[in-house]
Amino acid sequence: EDQVTQSPEALRLQEGESSSLNCSYTVSGLRGLFWYRQDPGKGPEFLFTLYSAGEEKEKERLKATLTKKESFLHITAPKPEDSATYLCAVHWVTSGTYKYIFGTGTRLKVLA
Amino acid sequence: DGGITQSPKYLFRKEGQNVTLSCEQNLNHDAMYWYRQDPGQGLRLIYYSQIVNDFQKGDIAEGYSVSREKKESFPLTVTSAQKNPTAFYLCASRRGTRSMNTEAFFGQGTRLTVV
Secondary structure (H helix, E strand, O other): OOEEEEEEOOOEEEOOOEEEEEEEEEEOOOEEEEEEEEOOOOOEEEEEEOOOOOEEEOOEEEEEEOOOEEEEEEEEOOOHHHHHEEEEEEEEEOEEEEEEEEEEEEEEEEEO | OOOOEEEOOOOEEOOOOEEEEEEOOOOOOOEEEEEEOOOOOEEEEEEEEEEEEEEEEEOOOOOOOEEEOEEOOOOOOOOOOOOOOOEEEEEEOOOOOOOOOEEEEEEEOOEEEEE
């Protein structure tokens, strides 16, 4: 069964304490893996797209990487304003049909 | 500014009542989506539309209906058949399902509560 799993469900970090969030997937025919940030009561905002294993993207304190089975969102020296839920989504094709599915997210809390 | 506008932000529904959530986009995107978000369950796809006058059921379409009469509009009706409608509803659009640059753009959501 095609699945997208994010871990951990929740993460608390001290300001400046670097860590990584994981998004693992079992789909075949990957077309793209997407990371989004969602603040409470708002819609998700796009962060990155990764298309092939070995690809990396960076934006401020965030760095996304992709392997054949999973993606990591590395957060370096986080600040309280990085607190949010981070969602990954996978876009793939199966039997000629394009599909797009979200993981359940990781709730990140960065303490000052 | 281009974007997606959802209205209202908060909506209260009485038992047995149908309500319609509005979603308008001025991004000229072909594909539009409705998601439902419940705590701990992530985003679940209700309906999607890839082109005007065509739409497809997602994973949890029962109790919902949509229309796509215009490219920029994709309203969602929550009918009385939806037994547990209290949730956060998100509308999204993408440039097209066959484009490699397929990030989704989201509205700010509508929180629906049954009273």
